[in-house]
Amino acid sequence: MFNPACDVASLYIHWPFCPYKCHFCPFVALASHDEYMEQYHAALTKEIRLYGEYAQKRPIETIFFGGGTPSTYPSDLLLDTFGILNSTFELAENCEITLEVNPGTVTPEKIEAWTKAGITRLSIGVQSLNNQVLTSLNRHQKAADVLELIDAAAPRFEVLSIDLILGLPGISQQEWEELIQQVVTWPIKHLSVYFLTVHEDTPLYYGVARKKINLPTDDAMVTTYEWTACMLERHGFMQYEVSNFAKVGYESRHNSVYWKRLPYKGFGMGACSFDGNSRFQSEKNLMSYLNSVESANSMQDLTKLSIVAETLTENQVWIEQLMLGLRQKNGLAWDSVYKKLSHSELMTFEAKIAEFIHLGYVSDNKIRFWLTTAGRAVENEIVVALLQ
Template sequence: MDSQSPALRGADLLPDTGDPGFGVYVHWPFCAAKCPYCDFNSHVRHQPVDQERFTAAFLKEIAAMRALSGPKTVTSIFLGGGTPSLMKPQTVEAILNGIAGAWHVPAGIEITMEANPSSVEAERFRGYRAAGVNRVSLGVQALNDRDLKFLGRLHDVDDALKAIRLARDIFPRMSFDLIYARPKQTVEEWERELKEAISYAVDHLSLYQLTIEEGTPFFGLHKAGKLVVPDGEQSAALYEATQEITAREGLPAYEVSNHARPGAESRHNLTYWRYGDYAGIGPGAHGRLSQGTEKLATATERKPESWLEMVERDGHGLLESEPLGYEEQSDELLLMGLRLKEGVDLARWQQLSGRDPDPKREQFLLDHGFIERLGNSRLRCTPSGMLILDSVVADLAC
């Protein structure tokens, strides 16, 4: 796996040719602490995780997914979580070698690892790089210590900047996340923080509005009136400022929450949004695997220890492996594709759904400036439509 390939550094966003590629997602479910806004499948363990045992289980599940997918050429690998940067470099290397043994992995494909600044060490980063990781995504989340504490992060701003510098030095590509629309955050404060972030960025930023998810500590506080987030008007103003500043600084949005210099878009995430296939491996991982004209939706056991026992017993931790009908596939294609600036390939949507978009609904959305046609081949949301994306998708899917 030569991650120094000129093709990786080389530049242009892969065009949507109708073949969005095949990604492999590996979920490492463990964190040092659970953030109060997080509803991901992440777990805190106060005893050391048996990484050798989990590695053996990942390799078994990789083999099981290979049996479901058949031979494939991998176009991207993503190590997510949880906090994958809590893995030993040897664990990462073994998993990547397992993937390369199961499918064809060309030299230079994008191999991303999520990392938290609090778990960053230079030698560990160099170990990941030697294992084949060539892109890192850092969970920075804020650039002031007050809000980092509010968000339950274990790092401070100094830790974040150290991690960014290390990532820039060691990996060919680097991205980091920020959360905005925090309580009492003004547009002016966010603009200053965003401009500072852009000064540290290399080629990619992920910028998410804070959402209150059911089952999280923030949900209870919000319901009790103890946590107040910006209202719709303020959220829209923050979103619009985000789009304006990133576009001006050369990091335009290519997806509702993701911004990149041209050619530096996340190839793995483009596979999701273009509704490609991906194998989901590890506790709580989801996947989509084509089998002839059908697409198989897969999901694994969420609890790490239960998943481990299932894999050791059965060779996989699958709880679901259900074929999706054409209507379900067309709805998912619409849901994912309208997140992208490039929009949805209408011919592909029509092929799956067996129909054209409802002309009255489409015309209503066109008249109100929420969607637009790109010739006869593509349909996309306008900036106004992105603000009400869920409603636009629901209208078009009917």
């Protein structure tokens, strides 16, 4: 069971409803289920209250509303959630509160409500400005929606962040470069650039398998990624993680909690939690989630919600430390490696790092080692090689 005495300062709240299901989506997301929004909201807030009765009270530093599409959360219900969060927890004065937003789902009335609620960051799913490509992937948003949203939101929120997907089918190198040249002129403080990943059992997966969709080659993606990192840095967006770039001081504090392996508590279907020793994931089926929460009377009852409850072994902790450490700009301290590996394992590890330094993928100052931009483009492969 999630340890309620652990030092949680970060909350994740999952809103699974989406206006459509994108063909590349691997998330716990539901299109055409809007009639369940109110019932889900009632379950979600009950889960928060039950947890609050047992949790250690300490100021909450970050809250992240993810999805799904949290910008479809009806404003009156969202404000009700904030009322419950405020009465259940003490929110730190400078609490970072992020809401994921899909262009095309925003109204002036929602922006008003989000400001009133105290949301500090909007994380906007831009992905691309090519309407045709997005529509072909069943993502029904228009470039005009993005521009309108940026204009309306910029004066109201401390930080605007955008997500882009690198490697979408049908986007040429030139079009990508024009997109980057355009977004660096926007009033944004943070950017996430994700490689398109083909997840099994998605329409994109079947399109690629049947050769109806052609993706760029790995080499082309790596070249584009390196160009992008360089271009963003030139415009003041410093890379602090494999996929994340920010103006100085505007890094995502919430995501840093994940990367630093600090505890966090998730609420809602499919939400993940970590108490410092064990990882949990809640029920991913809507009806099972609703039934479990509706019949719960205590935090103990909520343990039935977990479909994953795993206490990490020492080896799993090491794998996480290596993977998450290498994703970050500062990489890993050699000290943490010395503590984990036996003498012979260390010799092999050092030899592999020396080879990666030779190839230009890793830098090292004898105290820490970290990935170069070229290394970040192939981070997965490097981690796999180091763990073998």
